[in-house]
Amino acid sequence: MIGVFDSGYGGLTILRQFQAVMPGYDWLYLGDNARAPYGTRSFDVVYEFTRQAVEHLFRQGCPLVILACNTASAKALRTIQQEVLPRHWPDRRVLGVIRPTVEEVGNITRSRHVGLLATPGTVNSHSYALEIEKIQPDITLTEMACPMWVPIVESGEAHGDGADWFVNKYISQLLDADPQIDTLLLGCTHYPILLPKIRKYAPEGIKVVPQGGIVADSLKDYLRRHPEIDSRCSRNGVTRFLTTENPDKFNTLASIFLDRQISARRTDLCV
Ligand code: DGL
Numbered sequence: 001m002i003g004v005f006d007s008g009y010g011g012l013t014i015l016r017q018f019q020a021v022m023p024g025y026d027w028l029y030l031g032d033n034a035r036a037p038y039g040t041r042s043f044d045v046v047y048e049f050t051r052q053a054v055e056h057l058f059r060q061g062c063p064l065v066i067l068a069c070n071t072a073s074a075k076a077l078r079t080i081q082q083e084v085l086p087r088h089w090p091d092r093r094v095l096g097v098i099r100p101t102v103e104e105v106g107n108i109t110r111s112r113h114v115g116l117l118a119t120p121g122t123v124n125s126h127s128y129a130l131e132i133e134k135i136q137p138d139i140t141l142t143e144m145a146c147p148m149w150v151p152i153v154e155s156g157e158a159h160g161d162g163a164d165w166f167v168n169k170y171i172s173q174l175l176d177a178d179p180q181i182d183t184l185l186l187g188c189t190h191y192p193i194l195l196p197k198i199r200k201y202a203p204e205g206i207k208v209v210p211q212g213g214i215v216a217d218s219l220k221d222y223l224r225r226h227p228e229i230d231s232r233c234s235r236n237g238v239t240r241f242l243t244t245e246n247p248d249k250f251n252t253l254a255s256i257f258l259d260r261q262i263s264a265r266r267t268d269l270c271v
Contacts, residue, residue, distance in 0.1 A: 001028040001240070002233055003057030003065035005050070008036035009154065009250075010189030011068030012257035014097065015239070017212035018066075021220055024235040030057055031254075032269065033245035037150050038071040039119025039188070046121060050076035051084060052269040058092050063232040066219065067096045070187050071119050074098060074127035093229055097189070100218030101211045102131040105185055106139065108207055113140045113180035117170060117198075118187030120145040128187055142181065144174040146188070153190045156256065158197070167197040175203070183207045193257065242267040 004015050008031045015029055032038075032053055038046050050072040057065045067073045073096030080094050105114055116128050123145040132141045148166040157163055175181055184202055186192060192210040202208050223230040241264035243250040250264045 001026040001060070001062055001238075003027075003054070003060070003062035004029045004068050005053045005057060005065055005072065006031055006067075006069040006189060007038035007049075007071065008033045009253055009257050010150070012254055013189050013192045013210070014066070014068035014212045014215055016258060017216035018219065019239065021213075021216035022223075024237055026234045026236055027239040028057060028060060028062055028242065029239065030242045030267070031244070031250060031264075033243050033250055035244065037119070037154075038069065039121045039150055040147065041071075041121060043075050043125070046071055046075040047079055049269075051080060054080055054084070054094055055089075056267070056269050058089055063091070064093045064095070064229055066215075067094065068189055068215070070097055070127075070189065071121040072096075074122045074125040093226075095219070095222065097211055097215045098127050098131055098187075100215050101185065101187070101209075102128060102135060103218070104214045105132075105183060105209065106136040108209060109139060109183040111180050111182040112138050113142070113178055114183045114185055115174040115178065115181040116141055116143045116185045116187045117146050117149075117174065117191060118143065119150060120147050122187055128185070140178065140180075142174060142178040144170050144177070146170040146191075149194060150188065150190045153193045154253065156253070158193045158256075163194065163197055164201075167194060168201045171198065171201045175206075181206065183209060186210045241265070244269060 054065050077096040123143045129141050132139050152163050198208055241262055243264045247264040247266050254262050
């Protein structure tokens with residue numbers, strides 16, 4: 001199975017796109033709900049939690065794990081790729097969501113001014129800014145932390161009236177900071193759940209870009225270019241769900257993200 005890891009529910013928006021773009025594959029989703037949110041945690045803590053989750057998925061047999069969480073991708077991906085894999089898991093692979101998103105954004109913006117909406121953890125890491133500097137140096141990126149958006153989604157308030165104020169607040173602040181922005185990048189996997197409100201407050205002509213489809217196309221392309229990994233991924237069209245919290249709670253909220261009922265199992269992340 002291909003492992004898909006997120007701090008909680010957000011990665012389900014990415015999983016949905018994986019299932020749509022690569023329907024035959026098997027997926028093992030792990031949400032570290034007991035320790036979420038990651039977005040406000042320090043670098044070291046996010047790294048350690050993510051390493052534990054990735055190794056857990058490896059022990060379940062996953063040859064490949066996708067960090068379907070921007071915060072984990074920002075704070076843990078490089079170190080896991082450069083230190084953990086060569087030393088302990090040389091035949092396994094871990095991929096993140098930031099690089100493929102940055103690669104695609106260059107094809108979308110016309111003004112070359114892009115706004116990033118993300119968790120405080122992702123913004124403070126400046127991972128998007130660093131990737132943009134490396135591969136799209138003509139793009140000006142302005143980053144905006146949206147600390148209230150994940151709690152709004154996780155409390156089931158994404159479509160309620162209270163969400164409007166905070167959605168409008170962060171979008172307005174971002175566009176005030178750089179009025180030339182023509183593309184809003186949703187750099188957190190929870191944010192697609194807020195899409196109707198984000199579209200409502202993004203002025204006309206501004207493109208709103210969720211990353212699920214981009215990451216799914218990029219994974220498909222990666223497996224085409226790496227047949228040695230692809231041949232180790234099973235294909236029975238099965239998806240399983242693990243959570244570190246109460247599975248009933250997970251099943252209820254996961255249905256908001258997936259639009260269908262699922263049945264998760266509880267798991268402990270061994271250190
Ligand atoms: N889904 C995570 C991300 O993409 C954010 C949620 C959290 O703060 O744990 O960054």
